[in-house]
Amino acid sequence: MSTRPAGKRRSLLPPIRFRERMRDRDTAIYGVLIIIALIFPLATIFATDSTFLVSQAGHAGTFVLLAIGLNVVVGFAGLLDLGYAAFFAIGAYTYALFASAQLQASPAHHAYHLPFWLMMFVALFVAAAFGAVLGFPTLRLRGDYLAIVTLGFGEIVPQLFFNFDQWTGGINAIGGIDQPSLPAWITGPWAGANGIAILQNFTCKPFWASSAAPCYSFSFDPIAYYVLVLILIVAAVILVTNLHRSRLGRAWMAIREDEVAAAAMGINTVTTKLLAFAIGASFSGFAGAYYGASFGLVSPDQFYFVVSITVLVMVVLGGMGNITGVIVGAIIIYFVLNSLLPSLPSTVESFASNIGLGFLNDRNGDWPGLAGETQRLQFLLYGLILVLMMLLRPQGIFPSRVREQELKHAAVQEEEAVVEMTHA
Amino acid sequence: MALLEFEGVDAFYGRIQALRKVSISVEKGEVVALIGSNGAGKTTTLRTISGLMHPTNGTVMFDGRDITHTRPSRIVELGISQSPEGRRLFPRMSVVDNLFMGAYSRNDRPGIASDMERVFTLFPRLLERRTQIAGTLSGGEQQMLAMGRALMARPKVMMLDEPSLGLAPILIETIFSIVREINSQGTTVLLVEQNAHKALEVANRAYVLETGVIAQQGTGRDLLASEEVQKAYLGM
Numbered sequence: 001m002s003t004r005p006a007g008k009r010r011s012l013l014p015p016i017r018f019r020e021r022m023r024d025r026d027t028a029i030y031g032v033l034i035i036i037a038l039i040f041p042l043a044t045i046f047a048t049d050s051t052f053l054v055s056q057a058g059h060a061g062t063f064v065l066l067a068i069g070l071n072v073v074v075g076f077a078g079l080l081d082l083g084y085a086a087f088f089a090i091g092a093y094t095y096a097l098f099a100s101a102q103l104q105a106s107p108a109h110h111a112y113h114l115p116f117w118l119m120m121f122v123a124l125f126v127a128a129a130f131g132a133v134l135g136f137p138t139l140r141l142r143g144d145y146l147a148i149v150t151l152g153f154g155e156i157v158p159q160l161f162f163n164f165d166q167w168t169g170g171i172n173a174i175g176g177i178d179q180p181s182l183p184a185w186i187t188g189p190w191a192g193a194n195g196i197a198i199l200q201n202f203t204c205k206p207f208w209a210s211s212a213a214p215c216y217s218f219s220f221d222p223i224a225y226y227v228l229v230l231i232l233i234v235a236a237v238i239l240v241t242n243l244h245r246s247r248l249g250r251a252w253m254a255i256r257e258d259e260v261a262a263a264a265m266g267i268n269t270v271t272t273k274l275l276a277f278a279i280g281a282s283f284s285g286f287a288g289a290y291y292g293a294s295f296g297l298v299s300p301d302q303f304y305f306v307v308s309i310t311v312l313v314m315v316v317l318g319g320m321g322n323i324t325g326v327i328v329g330a331i332i333i334y335f336v337l338n339s340l341l342p343s344l345p346s347t348v349e350s351f352a353s354n355i356g357l358g359f360l361n362d363r364n365g366d367w368p369g370l371a372g373e374t375q376r377l378q379f380l381l382y383g384l385i386l387v388l389m390m391l392l393r394p395q396g397i398f399p400s401r402v403r404e405q406e407l408k409h410a411a412v413q414e415e416e417a418v419v420e421m422t423h424a
Numbered sequence: 425m426a427l428l429e430f431e432g433v434d435a436f437y438g439r440i441q442a443l444r445k446v447s448i449s450v451e452k453g454e455v456v457a458l459i460g461s462n463g464a465g466k467t468t469t470l471r472t473i474s475g476l477m478h479p480t481n482g483t484v485m486f487d488g489r490d491i492t493h494t495r496p497s498r499i500v501e502l503g504i505s506q507s508p509e510g511r512r513l514f515p516r517m518s519v520v521d522n523l524f525m526g527a528y529s530r531n532d533r534p535g536i537a538s539d540m541e542r543v544f545t546l547f548p549r550l551l552e553r554r555t556q557i558a559g560t561l562s563g564g565e566q567q568m569l570a571m572g573r574a575l576m577a578r579p580k581v582m583m584l585d586e587p588s589l590g591l592a593p594i595l596i597e598t599i600f601s602i603v604r605e606i607n608s609q610g611t612t613v614l615l616v617e618q619n620a621h622k623a624l625e626v627a628n629r630a631y632v633l634e635t636g637v638i639a640q641q642g643t644g645r646d647l648l649a650s651e652e653v654q655k656a657y658l659g660m
Contacts, residue, residue: 247528254514254525261512264474266500266529266577 029324055222060334061229067314067330069283075321077276078256080147083154087281089303091123091288096298099178116180127285128278135277162300173299319396345371433482442468457627464633466616503580507570515559526576543572564595620657
């Protein structure tokens with residue numbers, strides 16, 4: 001067959017073109033996202049004269065990282081993980097313990113202050129290792145059963161950090177977490193712009209230098225964190241996109257579709273599944289270290305079940321298996337949860353008084369006032385928003401190519417089945 | 425020595441014995457058929473060969489190598505691929521991606537590309553449908569894809585489990601003529617079928633399985649002529 005004329009080989013080109021077209025949508029979304037990401041800090045600082053929204057965006061970036069990571073496990077490999085926040089916690093605590101005074105009071109009697117840039121990767125590997133540890137006992141489980149085990153893991157981990165208070169401080173949390181620092185020459189233009197950012201040149205010692213050198217500490221500068229999280233997200237997207245197209249990515253897809261068939265194709269299902277857990281977890285290790293540093297405080301209650309579920313909602317609602325969809329989903333859900341819903345009571349209140357229904361705003365007996373009532377209904381509204389979005393776009397905001405095609409073909413297939421039956 | 429040697433194999437599902445001292449051999453270049461009714465142990469035999477199940481007693485030898493306890497991924501690498509029972513395609517992957525999955529154990533890109541062309545030559549229908557996702561193909565097309573996918577591993581032995589199941593008679597004709605063609609191109613074929621008549625026509629040799637035991641064996645032609653086989657499986 002290999003001696004066929006070269007002309008015939010073109011027959012494989014159309015599918016590739018088709019794929020390129022589908023990727024074009026992704027390219028467009030990435031383009032828009034990058035432009036927004038670049039304009040956002042400038043626009044919001046100009047409009048509000050504060051960096052509050054930028055710090056919110058940096059926080060949202062953590063969730064984008066988490067969603068990208070969970071998408072590897074749930075979207076690519078089809079393993080439903082309800083305890084993803086556990087790895088997030090592991091990442092955050094890995095950094096917090098070794099970059100604060102916490103261990104001084106612990107049985108170790110020595111405070112470690114390891115640099116952020118190193119700990120970021122340590123956290124990544126620690127989270128990945130725990131991902132594999134969780135993966136191992138769940139190898140034989142599927143679907144609902146797997147979900148229950150991961151749920152248990154997600155409950156256990158924060159509880160451990162809570163109870164090992166000798167080491168972790170338990171409910172008292174770990175505070176005073178070190179800020180990342182850079183040698184001054186990397187500070188870049190973002191730090192100086194019109195005195196918006198806090199550029200502090202002081203002497204400190206980077207971990208690789210033996211003598212004191214001038215350097216730049218993040219010291220909770222929202223813009224610095226914003227830039228950092230953007231870089232992390234870009235790196236994560238590049239990594240995950242390549243993974244998705246790799247041999248391993250196809251093996252995940254095959255396992256998601258049919259595990260027995262995948263084994264029959266020569267895929268080693270054990271290592272492939274373990275890698276899904278480990279690689280998925282590694283992103284949340286990344287995110288955890290970032291989160292610990294940017295928040296400056298890590299406590300067990302930041303990693304409860306609701307975090308796992310929120311990230312899962314981001315993945316499912318954004319479009320499981322599709323990276324752009326998951327990013328957009330994460331941003332939207334973060335916006336709804338942290339901006340739309342909290343501001344709703346005051347918005348409703350002013351809206352009511354503007355259209356002449358101001359009397360609704362007054363408390364009266366059991367009526368808590370319109371703002372109070374909206375406050376009470378917040379999570380009902382959140383649920384409503386989720387239900388509506390899933391009803392309107394069950395495949396997610398930007399579904400993966402395959403899911404979209406599947407829905408499109410379902411109708412065609414039914415027609416064909418009817419035709420075939422009438423001919424038989 | 426035969427290419428594939430299945431020697432005195434006992435296999436169990438829990439406490440139920442599915443195979444009793446089953447011995448089968450497949451020579452290089454042959455088409456061998458396994459026929460028998462539901463529950464006779466045909467699929468179990470294939471699962472045992474492909475490593476998805478391991479026998480309690482007996483050995484499976486392939487190409488002079490003991491593969492009795494080898495894991496499935498390794499067995500595919502060694503050169504045994506299959507179109508499993510019920511086809512088991514990856515329903516949400518495209519036709520091309522399904523074919524690529526068949527070549528998962530291989531690394532030679534040019535070889536994979538030329539095998540892809542070979543599959544498309546054998547099954548022009550798949551070429552037309554190459555970007556469509558597998559779950560939306562018709563039954564016949566799905567069977568073609570399952571066979572094409574098994575071919576993508578460039579196997580020494582290709583195992584087909586009930587390729588005619590649920591297909592229209594005209595499609596069954598097509599499928600079996602393709603089985604012949606694949607075999608004539610040098611791939612050894614082990615065929616499991618309930619459609620005994622068709623299978624015996626194509627096969628050089630055949631085994632009749634009855635409740636986990638080899639009841640008869642012989643050339644395809646002999647078994648077609650055998651009175652017992654005619655009565656039990658050919659409805660004559």
